[in-house]
Amino acid sequence: MRVSGFSRVSPRGGTATMPLRNTATLAWRTLVQIKHNPFELIDFSIQPIMFLLLFTYVFGGAMAGSPAEYLTFALPGIIVQNLMFATMNTGIGLNTDITKGVFDRLRSLPISRFSPLAGRITADVVKQAWAIALLLVIGMILGFRIETGPAAALAAVGLLLVFAVALAWTSVLVAMLVSSPEKVQIFGFVLYFPITMASGAFVDPATMPGWLQAFAEVNPTTLLADAVRGLLSGGPVAGPVTWSLVWSAGLLLIFAPLSVRAFRRRV
Structure with a gap:
């Protein structure tokens, strides 16, 4: 039997759970690569800690009076x-x-067509969860305290992962359209650096010029940061959480179909 353009599928175990098993296997393949390439941990471990320490101790006194x-x-x-x-x-x-x-080698294997794509996204969600947990732990060592309880903290992590999955489809689309990994990285820096900085992630938008304040208030970075603040430290939750989910749904509905279409054409 042919499945999604790949080779024959072994009858053992049937095909009902095959895509899930293929996805799990390829996700594990991606995670195991960290053992052979420890530098991958920089993006998900060392770099986040570096930003946390720098922002807290370099800007903390000027921004809020104390780190x-x-x-x-x-x-x-x-x-x-x-x-x-x-x-x-x-x-x-x-x-x-x-x-x-x-992908040429994977195409010759009896696996679901989209499992390499799903496996990569699944593995990166695991890495995102690790980075979030690491930042929370280091933050608590530095003095941050969760004021709302375990359920709200888990809700914050869940919201972050939902948004991460939705946003990842933008990079998937770019990856299918450009010729090299470096171009994907350049795109990410050019797009996400101004979006994250021109937001309420690090400063109160009320301190910005009027035109920039208007942008910051609808910026998904601001909305998601406010939602996480509310879930971890108290404060408004319903509005920021709702708008963060709206942004997640919008990104998913727009970029997932475009990415899948581009994926089909390329591989």
């Missing part, structure tokens, strides 16, 4: 910023696999 006060405000924003930049790793990894011929 401890600024940490309470900035940690959710730093988590969101790191999440947005880390989503580009999905596209970079996919483009690398395509340009190096990994």
Whole structure:
């Protein structure tokens, strides 16, 4: 039997759960690569900690009067910023696999057509969860405290991962359209750097010029950071969470179909 343009599927175990098993196997393949390439941990471990320490101790006194006060405000924003930049790793990894011929080898295997794509996204969600947990732990060591309880904290992590999955499809689309991983990285920096900085992730939008304040208030970075602040430290939750989910749904509905179409054409 032919499945999605790949080779024959072994009858053992049937085909009902085959895509899930293929996705899990390829996700594990991506995660195991970290053992052979420890530098991958930089994006998900060392870099987030570096940003957290720099923002807290370099800008904390000027922004909030003390690093401890600024940490309470900035940690959710730093988590969101790191999440947005880390989503580009999905596209970079996919483009690398395509340009190096990994997808050509996978095409000859009896696996579901879209499992390499799903496996990469699944593995990067695991990496995102690791980075979020790491930043929260380091933040608590530095003095950050979760004021709302475990359920709200888990809701914050869940919301972050939902947004990460939705945003990752933008990098998947770029990965299918450009010729090298470097171009995916350049796209991510050019797009996400101004979006994260021109937001309420690190400062109160009320301190910005009027035209920039209007942009910051509807910026998904601001909305997600405010939602995480509310879920971790208290404050408004319903509005920021709702708009963060709306942004997630919009990104998913727009970029997932475009990415799948581009994926079909390329591989």
